[in-house]
Amino acid sequence: LTTYSYNISNQKVDCIFDATINQLENYAPANAVVIITDHHIAALYSQQLSAYRVITFVAGESNKTQSTVDQIIQQLILMEIDREALIVGVGGGVVTDIVGFVASIYKRGLRFGFIPTTILAMVDAAIGGKNGVNVGLYKNMVGTIVQPSFILFDYTFLQTLPEAEWRNGFAEIIKHACIRDAEMFSNLQQHQLIDYIKDAKLLTDIIQKNVAIKLEIVAQDTLEKKERLFLNFGHTVGHAIENSAQLKHGYAVAIGMAFACQLSEKIIDFNPNETAKVIQLLKQYQLPTTADLDVDMIINLVQADKKRTGKEIRFVLLSAIGDASIQAIPIETIRAQLIEISS
Ligand SMILES: NC(=O)c1ccc[n+]([C@@H]2O[C@H](COP(=O)([O-])OP(=O)(O)OC[C@H]3O[C@@H](n4cnc5c(N)ncnc54)[C@H](O)[C@@H]3O)[C@@H](O)[C@H]2O)c1
Numbered sequence: 583l584t585t586y587s588y589n590i591s592n593q594k595v596d597c598i599f600d601a602t603i604n605q606l607e608n609y610a611p612a613n614a615v616v617i618i619t620d621h622h623i624a625a626l627y628s629q630q631l632s633a634y635r636v637i638t639f640v641a642g643e644s645n646k647t648q649s650t651v652d653q654i655i656q657q658l659i660l661m662e663i664d665r666e667a668l669i670v671g672v673g674g675g676v677v678t679d680i681v682g683f684v685a686s687i688y689k690r691g692l693r694f695g696f697i698p699t700t701i702l703a704m705v706d707a708a709i710g711g712k713n714g715v716n717v718g719l720y721k722n723m724v725g726t727i728v729q730p731s732f733i734l735f736d737y738t739f740l741q742t743l744p745e746a747e748w749r750n751g752f753a754e755i756i757k758h759a760c761i762r763d764a765e766m767f768s769n770l771q772q773h774q775l776i777d778y779i780k781d782a783k784l785l786t787d788i789i790q791k792n793v794a795i796k797l798e799i800v801a802q803d804t805l806e807k808k809e810r811l812f813l814n815f816g817h818t819v820g821h822a823i824e825n826s827a828q829l830k831h832g833y834a835v836a837i838g839m840a841f842a843c844q845l846s847e848k849i850i851d852f853n854p855n856e857t858a859k860v861i862q863l864l865k866q867y868q869l870p871t872t873a874d875l876d877v878d879m880i881i882n883l884v885q886a887d888k889k890r891t892g893k894e895i896r897f898v899l900l901s902a903i904g905d906a907s908i909q910a911i912p913i914e915t916i917r918a919q920l921i922e923i924s925s
Contacts, residue, residue, distance in 0.1 A: 588797045591804045596732040610668035618681045619672040626742050646676050646715050654684050674700035675707030682713030686728035695732040699739035701751020705792035708733050710800040720886050721821040752867045753832030758795045761812045764904030812906040815898040822883035836869035845919050846899040875924040881917050
């Protein structure tokens with residue numbers, strides 16, 4: 583068992599690696615724990631969850647809504663859950679986003695932690711305290727920034743993770759490599775997804791590394807004024823196509839990263855050979871790099887992005903692999919580039 587504790591905005595966040603769900607006992611007795619999860623995890627892991635009270639909602643991004651939040655809160659009230667309880671979100675990023683939000687608003691906030699069960703949630707969604715829900719097609723339009731007390735990494739959950747979800751998570755790993763870590767980028771080039779699925783040591787190493795990258799960035803800039811913006815690499819266009827084109831989050835971000843590299847060539851002389859390397863790596867991990875784009879719809883959604891100010895949007899570009907930079911870019915420049923790549 584390896585535990586790292588981080589301080590983010592004066593709150594201690596424990597990351598417990600190589601753990602099992604039983605380690606919850608270090609945080610609260612089983613009768614004080616309320617697990618909130620989706621129906622896939624509830625069905626697959628009923629035995630592991632049997633010691634706890636469990637609230638279940640229907641899996642899927644389309645249920646990351648205020649209505650699901652309200653249903654969960656109704657059940658918490660029915661169960662007479664008080665402020666001494668510990669709320670634990672067990673699942674992918676949809677679960678951690680919703681549960682962090684519920685726990686931060688129910689009775690004005692309860693202690694909560696996560697057991698992420700997808701690669702994407704382990705390396706990204708469970709970390710950093712951002713949580714919330716979508717409003718129609720607008721991604722993460724409502725939410726809070728409140729940190730979990732702990733994140734427990736129990737890799738046995740990954741045994742049931744479909745391969746498409748492994749790829750989904752590796753998109754965020756490739757993102758971390760692009761913005762922060764050229765060495766990890768070249769390590770990824772030397773492997774295939776199957777290596778990480780089969781080799782537990784390789785997997786735990788890369789997960790711990792990615793957790794460290796994300797936590798370090800979040801600790802520097804919890805409220806997303808500067809460094810944390812880098813984590814949005816690929817996400818401006820990615821978010822716009824995720825719900826409108828019904829793509830998995832990581833797949834949409836992969837397309838967004840390819841687009842951001844091409845824009846970086848135009849705006850800050852990012853080397854086209856480097857764009858080719860990023861696109862090649864995404865393909866190696868069986869991620870999409872292009873899609874049929876509805877430019878007007880994307881622009882409409884980009885206008886509502888939280889990073890927009892007036893006619894410009896703060897956009898994450900690459901100056902080199904491993905090195906990101908933020909530029910205010912006119913929305914019209916983004917439109918022109920979208921038209922160029924989709925024609
Ligand atoms: N808060 C953040 O900082 C942050 C960062 C990145 C992504 N996100 C959010 O995360 C969400 C995407 O997360 P995700 O990709 O984990 O999606 P998800 O939670 O929808 O999980 C994907 C699917 O896998 C299933 N699943 C989960 N774990 C499983 C397991 N161990 N075995 C079998 N099936 C399993 C789920 O039931 C679901 O059907 C998006 O809503 C995105 O906006 C948030």
